[in-house]
Amino acid sequence: MTDTTTVGALDTMPRLLARNAKAYANTPAYREKEYGIWQSWTWGQTSEEIHALALGFLILGVKPGDHIAIIGRNRPYFYWAMVAAQSVGAVPVPLYRDAVAEEMAYVLDHCSARFVIAEDQEQVDKMADVMGDLETLEGVVFLDPSGMRKYDKSALFDYRELQQKGRDQEATLQAELDKRQATQGPDTTCVMLYTSGTTGRPKGVVLSNYNIIETSKGTCEFDHLVAGDSVLAYMPMAWIGDFIFSIGQAYWSGFCVGCPESPETMQADLAEVGPTYFFAPPRYFEGLLTSVQIRMEDAGRFKRWLFNTVMNHAKVIGPKLLDGKSVGLLDRMKYWLGGLLITGPLKNTLGLSRVRVGYTAGEAIGPELFDFYRSLGINLKQLYGQTEASVFITQQPDGEVRADTVGTPSPGVELRIDDSGEVFYRSPGAFVKYYKNPKSTKDTKDKDGWVATGDAGFIEKDNGHLRIIDRAKDVGKLKDGAMFAPKFVENKLKFFTSVLETVVFGNGKDTCVAFINIDLTAVGNWAERNNIAYSSYQELAAHPQVYEMIQANVEEVNASVAQDEMLSGCQIARFLILHKELDADDGELTRTQKVRRNIIAEKYDDLIGALYDGTTSIFTETEVTYEDGRKGSISATLEIRDAVTFARKKVAA
Amino acid sequence: MQDSYVTADGRTIGATVMEMKNITLRFGGVTAIKDISFDIREGEVRAIIGPNGAGKSSMLNVINGFYHPQEGEVWFHGKRRHAMKPHQIAKQGIARTFQNIALFKGMSTLDNIMTGRLTHMKSGLFSQTMWWGGAQAEEVANREIVEKVIHFLEIQAIRKTPVGRLPYGFQKRVELGRALAAEPKLLLLDEPMAGMNVEEKEDMSRFILDVNDEFGTTIVLIEHDMGVVMDIADRVVVMDYGKKIGDGTPDEVRNNQDVIDAYLGVAHD
Numbered sequence: 001m002t003d004t005t006t007v008g009a010l011d012t013m014p015r016l017l018a019r020n021a022k023a024y025a026n027t028p029a030y031r032e033k034e035y036g037i038w039q040s041w042t043w044g045q046t047s048e049e050i051h052a053l054a055l056g057f058l059i060l061g062v063k064p065g066d067h068i069a070i071i072g073r074n075r076p077y078f079y080w081a082m083v084a085a086q087s088v089g090a091v092p093v094p095l096y097r098d099a100v101a102e103e104m105a106y107v108l109d110h111c112s113a114r115f116v117i118a119e120d121q122e123q124v125d126k127m128a129d130v131m132g133d134l135e136t137l138e139g140v141v142f143l144d145p146s147g148m149r150k151y152d153k154s155a156l157f158d159y160r161e162l163q164q165k166g167r168d169q170e171a172t173l174q175a176e177l178d179k180r181q182a183t184q185g186p187d188t189t190c191v192m193l194y195t196s197g198t199t200g201r202p203k204g205v206v207l208s209n210y211n212i213i214e215t216s217k218g219t220c221e222f223d224h225l226v227a228g229d230s231v232l233a234y235m236p237m238a239w240i241g242d243f244i245f246s247i248g249q250a251y252w253s254g255f256c257v258g259c260p261e262s263p264e265t266m267q268a269d270l271a272e273v274g275p276t277y278f279f280a281p282p283r284y285f286e287g288l289l290t291s292v293q294i295r296m297e298d299a300g301r302f303k304r305w306l307f308n309t310v311m312n313h314a315k316v317i318g319p320k321l322l323d324g325k326s327v328g329l330l331d332r333m334k335y336w337l338g339g340l341l342i343t344g345p346l347k348n349t350l351g352l353s354r355v356r357v358g359y360t361a362g363e364a365i366g367p368e369l370f371d372f373y374r375s376l377g378i379n380l381k382q383l384y385g386q387t388e389a390s391v392f393i394t395q396q397p398d399g400e401v402r403a404d405t406v407g408t409p410s411p412g413v414e415l416r417i418d419d420s421g422e423v424f425y426r427s428p429g430a431f432v433k434y435y436k437n438p439k440s441t442k443d444t445k446d447k448d449g450w451v452a453t454g455d456a457g458f459i460e461k462d463n464g465h466l467r468i469i470d471r472a473k474d475v476g477k478l479k480d481g482a483m484f485a486p487k488f489v490e491n492k493l494k495f496f497t498s499v500l501e502t503v504v505f506g507n508g509k510d511t512c513v514a515f516i517n518i519d520l521t522a523v524g525n526w527a528e529r530n531n532i533a534y535s536s537y538q539e540l541a542a543h544p545q546v547y548e549m550i551q552a553n554v555e556e557v558n559a560s561v562a563q564d565e566m567l568s569g570c571q572i573a574r575f576l577i578l579h580k581e582l583d584a585d586d587g588e589l590t591r592t593q594k595v596r597r598n599i600i601a602e603k604y605d606d607l608i609g610a611l612y613d614g615t616t617s618i619f620t621e622t623e624v625t626y627e628d629g630r631k632g633s634i635s636a637t638l639e640i641r642d643a644v645t646f647a648r649k650k651v652a653a
Numbered sequence: 654m655q656d657s658y659v660t661a662d663g664r665t666i667g668a669t670v671m672e673m674k675n676i677t678l679r680f681g682g683v684t685a686i687k688d689i690s691f692d693i694r695e696g697e698v699r700a701i702i703g704p705n706g707a708g709k710s711s712m713l714n715v716i717n718g719f720y721h722p723q724e725g726e727v728w729f730h731g732k733r734r735h736a737m738k739p740h741q742i743a744k745q746g747i748a749r750t751f752q753n754i755a756l757f758k759g760m761s762t763l764d765n766i767m768t769g770r771l772t773h774m775k776s777g778l779f780s781q782t783m784w785w786g787g788a789q790a791e792e793v794a795n796r797e798i799v800e801k802v803i804h805f806l807e808i809q810a811i812r813k814t815p816v817g818r819l820p821y822g823f824q825k826r827v828e829l830g831r832a833l834a835a836e837p838k839l840l841l842l843d844e845p846m847a848g849m850n851v852e853e854k855e856d857m858s859r860f861i862l863d864v865n866d867e868f869g870t871t872i873v874l875i876e877h878d879m880g881v882v883m884d885i886a887d888r889v890v891v892m893d894y895g896k897k898i899g900d901g902t903p904d905e906v907r908n909n910q911d912v913i914d915a916y917l918g919v920a921h922d
Contacts, residue, residue, distance in 0.1 A: 035800035036812065146805070147863055150663040264810030 011186040012209045014087045016251040021047035024227055024254040030076035033261035033269055041076060043254065049076075053084035053159070055166030055173045060115060060139065060157065064089030064180060067111040067192065071095045071104070071126075072119030074233040074259045077143050077159060079246060081117045082191065089180045091189045093204070094237040096591045097123065098584075100629050105130035107194050111204055111435060112136040117159070120144040124156065131155070186210035191247075192435055193240050195387045204435030205240075205387045214428035215390040216248035218411030222395065223357045229255035229276045232351075234266045239592065240387040241361075245279060248390070270351030278358045282365045283593060285380070287521075288350060289372055290497050294525045310338035311375065318343075318375035323399045343376045352378050359383050359395070362592065364468075364487070366495035367403040374401065382406050384466060388444065388451055389413075390429030394466045405465035415466065421456040422472040456485070474597060476507030482569030482648075484512070486597070489561055489570045496553045497522040498546075501582050501589075503600050504572065505608055511573035511645075513611035515604065516550055517581055523549075538579045538636055547641060550577060554643045562646035571645040574611050576618075578604075579636035585625045607638065616640055657695075660887060667695030670839065670871060671716065676725035678711055685711040686722065687895045693839070698865055698872045700882045703892035704915060709875045710752060712892065713841050716873060717749055718742040743772045748837035750828045752844045752875075758817030762827050765816055766802055769834030770795040802830045805867075806860060822853040829860060840864065842874040846881055854878065858885055879916075883907065891915070 010016050020029065025044040032039050041049065062068065068085040070092055072078045082092035093111055095104055097119065104126060108116070118124050118140050127140045141157045142148065148156070166173070190209045194202040219225075233246040246257045255277070260269040296307050317335045320327050327335075347353040358373070358380040365382065373380040383395035384406035394415070396407035409415050413427040426449045433441040445451045456475045457468040469475065470487040478484050486504040489512065493502045500519035506512030518541050527534060527543070534540040558571040582588040588600050601608060603622070610618040621635040657667045671693040678686040685708045693699050693716075701709050714720040715727065718737045727734045729745070737745075748769070756765050773795065780788040803809055806826050811819060816827055825845060832840055845861065846854045862885055864870050876882045882889060883903040891899035891906055893915040899906045906912055 035797065035804055036809075037800075146867065147859075149866065261809045262807070268810075268813075 011213060012086065012181070012184045012188060013083050013190060013212070013247065013251055014181055014184070016213070017043075017047055017050060017083055020251060020254050027227060027254065028256045029250070029254075030079065030257050030259065031273070032076050032259040033265070033272075036261075038258075038272070040256075046076075046080065049163065050080045050084045050087065051177075052163040052166040053080055054087035054177060055170055056162035057084060057088045057090065057115075057166075058173045058176055059165050059169060060141075060162070062088050062090050062115065064183075066090040066115070067093050067113045069093045069095055069104075069108055069111070069113045069116045070237065071097050071116060071123045072143065072237065073097055073263060074235075074237060074242070074246070075119070075143070076257075076259055078117065078119075078237060079233075079257065081141075081159075082243075082247060083251075086184075086188075086190065087177065087181060089184065089188075091192050093192045093194070094243070095194070096236050096238045098627070099591065100585075100627075101126040101129045105133060107202060107204075108134055108137060111192065114138045116140045118142050121147040124148060124151070184209070186213070189432070191243055193238060193243065193387055203437055203440055206432040206435050207240075207390055207429075208432050211390045211429045211431065212244070212248045213252065214412065215392055215410075216244060216252040218428070219244075219392050219395070220249050220253045222397075222411055223277070225249060225253045225255060225277060225357070227254035229253065229356070230258060230273065231255065231277045231279075232258045232260065232266075232270050232273050232275045234260050234263070234270075235279065235281075236591070240391050241279060241385075244391045245277070267351065271349060272351075274351060274354040276354050276356045278352065278355045280358075280360055281593070282360050282363045282369070285360060285365070285369055285373060286494075286497075289369055290519065290522050292346070292350075293497065294521070297525070297529070307342055310342040311372075314338055314343055314375040314377075315371055316375075318377050319371065319401075322374055322377065322379055323401070339377070347376050347378065352376070355379065357381070361385060361406075362594070363494075364491040365403060366491075368495065370401075370403040383410075384468060385410075386453060388431040389425060389427055390431070392429060393423075393425050393427070393453070396465075400463070400465070402465065405460060405463075405467045407466065408464050409466075415459065416450065417458060420472065421458065421469070421475070423453045423455050423457045423466065423468070424450045425453065426450050474507075478506055478512075478569050479508060479510050480569070483566050484570055485567055486512075486570070488564075488567050489514075489557065489572065490595075492557045492560060493553065498526065498549060499553060501595065503582075503595055503597060504570070505601065505611075506570065509612065512570050513608065514554070514572045514575040515600070515607065516554075516575055516577050518546060518550070518577060520581075537581065538634065541577045541579055542636065542639065544639075547577065547639060550575070551641055551643055558643060558645050562648060568648040572643050573645055574640055574642050576607060576611065576638050576640045579620070579638060580622060580624065580634060583624070585627055586623070587625075610640055664696060664866060666697045666887065669693065670695045670730060672728040673715070674726040674728065676712075676715055676722045676727070678708075678715060678720055678722045685895055686715065688725070689892070689895075689897045690725075691890050691897065691900055693871060693873060695871055696865070696869050697887040698861070698874070698885055700886035700889045701873065701875050701892060702877070702879070702882055702889055706894075707892040708895040709892055710843055713749070713843055713873065713875060716839075717747050717841055718745075740772065743835065746836075746838035747841065748832035748835040748839075749841035750825075750832050750843060750845060752847065754821075754824045754828055756816045756824060756828055756831070759815055761813050761815055762808060762811050762819070762830070763799065763803070763813065765827055766799045766830045766834045767795065769802075769831040770799060772835060798836070799834050802833045805833070805863070806830050822849055822856075825849070825853075825857065826860070829857075833864065836868075837870060839871045839873065842872065842876075844875050844877065846876060846878055854881060861885060 020043040026042050028040045029043040029046040030041045068090050070078050070081055085092040114136055116127055124140055124142050131137055139155045141159050143159045186209050188209050190207050190212045192204045192206050194204050231245050235242045250257050258273040260266045296304055313334055317331050355378050358378055361383045381396040381401050385391040385393045392410035393413055394407040395410050413425055416424040430451050454472050455468050456470055456472040457466055459466055470485040474486055476484045484506050489504045490502045493499050498519055501517040503515045504512055520537055554572050554575055561571050562568050584591050606620055617637055617639050619637045621633055623631055623633050625631050659665050669692045674690050676686055676689045701712055703709050715722055721736045776788040776791050780786050816824055846857050858881055865872050889903055889906045891912045898911040899909040
């Protein structure tokens with residue numbers, strides 16, 4: 001465990017690194033699969049690598065306060081680069097690696113980045129495209145040299161060569177490095193992360209060492225994370241969660257961070273690493289469950305029977321065991337046997353057999369989904385957070401896990417709900433400011449340190465758990481004054497495996513209407529089993545039988561929505577199935593896969609018009625953007641259907 | 654012998670490595686190749702194009718020594734080459750891929766690429782069976798080369814997947830991987846992009862150029878997609894009805910009247 005008497009000295013990431021290099025010198029800090037073998041670096045080696053790179057940064061001429069952008073997938077080298085940047089007093093700014101060059105250019109320009117650490121040729125090419133327009137950008141440090149042998153190297157630096165130069169000149173540069181580190185403290189900026197922003201330009205969230213370290217400390221204690229734990233780093237590095245898990249908490253408690261071989265091998269690497277601490281967005285857990293269900297549907301009758309029998313029993317017993325409730329001996333034995341035959345091997349295949357603490361967040365998670373993982377004995381919990389809070393606002397304590405709430409306040413967090421229903425918090429992790437944007441800072445964080453989340457919610461009276469309804473700005477009213485909360489309905493729809501994404505409209509209107517995206521994996525498999533031929537996503541989406549199935553889903557949701565006192569007006573009167581998947585490259589989703597409501601409403605206003613004017617089919621043409629920035633267009637004639645709605649439940653007087 | 658020169662994109666094209674002198678190849682009464690001569694220079698990307706049935710694949714089989722021409726001579730590294738057995742050919746540093754994928758469908762990507770190392774394995778049957786001594790060290794060394802190929806072609810995710818389950822584009826990539834694992838000096842590609850979509854073609858073009866660039870491998874390829882050929886080849890041989898009707902840089906070939914006639918058709922009077 002951590003020695004709390006020295007906390008005073010552990011107030012910057014480089015100081016935490018120095019502590020770890022001594023205390024955990026020979027335990028692994030980072031692992032990465034490369035050339036088919038897991039490579040690992042101890043905390044001692046990690047410290048040496050970071051030190052060499054920090055000296056290299058000094059040779060490049062990095063000054064205190066400079067911003068260094070980092071563009072790459074989860075690899076130890078980039079995590080080192082962040083702490084190396086902090087060591088020389090610079091601020092690391094990780095970017096989304098799949099962003100197009102112009103998006104990157106905006107951020108690089110906004111933070112006046114002088115240097116970029118780029119993964120490979122692809123990223124270096126993007127930088128070459130925008131370098132001419134960026135006055136401050138001086139050089140790019142690259143990790144993987146392949147394909148760039150003949151590039152003009154005047155502004156390009158090899159990561160490993162830079163480290164070697166640093167090592168060679170240690171004698172002359174060490175004093176400067178020591179001097180810079182001595183001036184750092186809890187108020188020094190630790191990292192700057194750009195929020196993907198569901199509206200407008202991304203904003204740079206400035207987080208101090210105090211923000212990150214206090215949050216990491218509190219939450220590590222909350223979940224008892226210690227040096228023996230491990231995570232798999234696979235979420236985008238530009239996302240605050242990855243920074244907290246793979247640097248903040250990892251440095252605080254000294255646990256090991258594993259990096260996959262490539263984004264495509266993540267699932268296999270997960271099974272090999274077997275992390276004890278695991279985060280994934282609901283989408284991931286949904287996808288995993290769908291793939292298990294699909295494979296079981298294809299399995300033989302006996303296997304299917306065995307799977308269903310074991311799972312039905314586990315659904316009752318698993319959550320009870322996790323919550324520490326009393327379970328009879330016979331049930332315990334049955335559960336153990338089920339574990340031997342089904343749930344154990346299944347967990348192992350999914351790579352979740354060692355998970356002690358699992359989190360999901362970002363979107364609501366369906367009760368069935370939640371029950372599935374908890375019945376396997378996986379301690380899956382929900383948290384609620386945002387970049388501005390250094391992730392954690394609320395989280396579910398062990399034994400108090402529910403599908404419809406996001407838990408109680410995290411260590412050190414105070415919560416307040418204002419009259420309009422918006423959630424505010426005050427916490428050690430609450431951000432310093434938005435970079436070069438005092439107006440937004442003032443709008444979001446008041447002088448007493450309360451930060452507006454932009455989410456509407458309420459605290460349940462009997463257990464103190466926070467429940468989130470929707471984005472505060474998305475909550476509106478129907479024409480008759482009934483409350484309109486699109487996400488509430490969307491989430492219910494998304495619990496069906498056939499529905500991947502959906503957008504509900506209705507603010508200021510008589511009724512609600514919906515766009516629906518089908519899940520190609522689930523619906524495709526269903527089509528195969530039912531002998532439905534299709535040649536493209538578009539054709540499958542427009543198939544009458546798919547429409548029948550989705551209509552049944554919509555009506556089921558309507559029946560359930562009708563039961564809610566506050567939100568019974570949000571039933572879907574008409575819907576259509578979109579001819580393309582909503583995509584971040586087209587600006588329809590954020591890079592974290594959240595729906596950008598206004599942009600979609602604007603782009604498809606012809607479809608919304610048709611949903612409200614009673615027509616039964618409409619021709620539409622949509623522009624699509626490919627990953628390399630080229631544009632094309634697809635056109636389709638979409639069918640619009642009416643769905644049955646139910647009588648609204650009367651609000652009790 | 655010509656002098657070496659440097660291309661516009663900075664690659665060095667060296668001396669002639671292989672020369673075809675007046676090659677004629679017959680199958681019974683059918684003459685597949687008629688009196689063709691051309692050379693291949695070190696480090697270049699040499700394309701052979703032509704309409705269906707022009708004799709391109711036969712030419713490739715002559716280059717790798719699988720077919721023995723009835724007339725003419727093949728000169729390789731300044732020596733006249735005589736008829737050889739396939740394994741002798743492989744040992745000369747020539748590897749190839751096939752027009753119709755010829756992989757072991759039931760074996761994994763890794764094992765398929767590993768077969769490309771066969772000619773480099775020296776340990777005996779006993780040692781290999783017992784997994785002992787030299788065999789072990791040899792497998793580790795070979796596996797390392799194979800892993801580098803997997804890394805290079807970005808196919809880590811399908812390392813353990815049986816190739817029969819892979820989509821076509823990936824199978825083509827695995828086949829290229831197997832050829833690369835042999836660390837060839839001369840790589841022959843028979844329609845590496847046939848049946849691919851635009852994105853897969855772009856990927857494959859990039860890999861071919863990278864192989865040529867990073868490892869200095871000489872590449873001879875047959876391809877139907879003129880756009881691809883004109884983009885990546887240094888020099889192009891054009892064949893029609895078993896005869897050579899053009900030879901030169903993409904620009905020269907593009908403006909050659911015989912080539913235009915062969916591709917666009919010409920009125921026979």
